[in-house]
Amino acid sequence: MNIKEVAKRAKVSTATVSRTINDSQKVKPGTAARVRKAIEELNFYPNTHARTLVSGRSRMLGLIISDITNPFFPELVKSFEDQAVQRGQEVIIGNTDYSPKRMSGCIRRMVERKVDGVAIMTSEADAALVTELTRRNIPTVFMDTGTNSAHSANIRIDYAQGIHEAMDHLFSLNHRHIAFITGPMNLESARIRRAAFLSGLKYHGLSERALIENGDHRIEGGAIAMGNLLALPHPPTAVITSNDLTAIGALGAIHQAGLKVPDDFSLIGFDDISFAHLTQPPLTTVILSRTQLAVTAFAALEALIRKEEGPHDDYIIPTHLVLRGSTRAI
Amino acid sequence: MNIKEVAKRAKVSTATVSRTINDSQKVKPGTAARVRKAIEELNFYPNTHARTLVSGRSRMLGLIISDITNPFFPELVKSFEDQAVQRGQEVIIGNTDYSPKRMSGCIRRMVERKVDGVAIMTSEADAALVTELTRRNIPTVFMDTGTNSAHSANIRIDYAQGIHEAMDHLFSLNHRHIAFITGPMNLESARIRRAAFLSGLKYHGLSERALIENGDHRIEGGAIAMGNLLALPHPPTAVITSNDLTAIGALGAIHQAGLKVPDDFSLIGFDDISFAHLTQPPLTTVILSRTQLAVTAFAALEALIRKEEGPHDDYIIPTHLVLRGSTRAI
DNA sequence: CTGTTAGCGCTTTCAT
């Protein structure tokens, strides 16, 4: 079942069938209709691999993420795929599992499959591994890392805004002794959040009371860090965490200690993963819209693929505080 | 950059390069080494589309799921992809969003991309839509629906086992008034769970006290159903739900009413989504291993693709109760 | 063991 059979049935050449499939203007409506009828009758689907081979465009996009089971990613993946499918593009996904080795494997797969572009949405991207892409001039979009160039774009996330909103909120609730639980310090994005906390403290004239514990962006780390905070002679009255998983761990530690949120502690997370509003109490947190991120990344990638030249706008994703039940005034 | 340039550089024919790439035995080690060196130096990656075109095999698999943001799926997707990547296969994912129309779109994409096989892991599969696959003799694996044939296999999930284990557990805890909150009754898998509850009741001689509320496999439905149960003159002492989301909704309703789990109610979920152990208290639930499901589906698909004839074994995934903190004796 | 060559199904000049 191929274009030849369609051509035979419609009594035209394969070129005309091809033109019809590709909506070329130069086909007489009557002829096109005959071709379409034949396609319908034969249940013909064009072979994308043959098309790719000759056109050089695969209509496939790569999407590299850290781990689909990390609740940050599914929504991102879904929105990105929706965009792609709407435009007739396919998405192939790469899970790096936070490993540089697997990352380079992902990139290799993308190159082999001749993707038209790739979005690297991991927080731990390693610039060195991406040379394979740049060398081949494959359009690439990064999150948080990398720079804008002819074949790549960087989506910046404004972590600071959300953190500052969280601190303003806590400040207005009379909290003056606020702690921060970080993510892993080898992550650029975790360092940015930590820095935003520090600058917020400064803004409110609280710099001398900086209270920081290290977490790992996982539940366990949050629980341990919170334990340390609770053991302090003067524990903080409020805690901001580098992500929601950390906050969930902290919440557990607080409960474990027989204390309550928000009565004894105010707690604010970051990310707004889907489970954040299901905790007891529902977690006040900072939203980073994965949909917005996906839509922006896709648009940036498309622009790159279409080689839209000129200094494109900076892509930047805002973050915002969303109030739920885990904070209260003292 | 293609096989020709590699051939030129290694001073062999393209056929020899192809043989080397494909680990054909008929290449003299020395020649193979020279070819590999050239590949390395030129940074050559074979074009998969050309390979597909000539070999007829795309080394791509389709995986159709309902919705990647439904916590049931990410783990399934990850395990399936892991298997595939290990064997040099790519996975393209289709989200049906529970819509037959989108399902048929997914299938069309799979056919166009010439996938070697497809795993349909939605619970709401519509047999009619799949004819496109069967007509083209594309190996297909289903979950819960469909039958075993030359080009398709069915993975059965033993929902009843887990439900019965849950009921035995509750019975041993002296619960005699047990309710069940169902999923949407148009889902075969939800009907099976409901039937398992009924048969369990019968087994324990409790048939005359069947107490069933309808849910929708979402949080809201669970909350509403639990509200109805709480409003009863004689509320049950324990509740089993058709999935974890329903249990989380029920948990919220119980808390809302000022009651506690497991003190006032015992609660058991189903699925063991990743958040199930993060609730307060951690949810006792029935595990359906997504990893096992993915591994089995992948193996079944591979067997089909290799055309391993003969009446293959029935594929069946067990389910088991996992004890956590939401049940207690009365 | 290695080379030559005919396609795989499609798009795209170049003619007509």
Added chain:
DNA sequence: ATGAAAGCGCTAACAG
């Protein structure tokens, strides 16, 4: 507006 024909990069006979 349509057709003929030359490849896209690779694999798989078939020859040697």
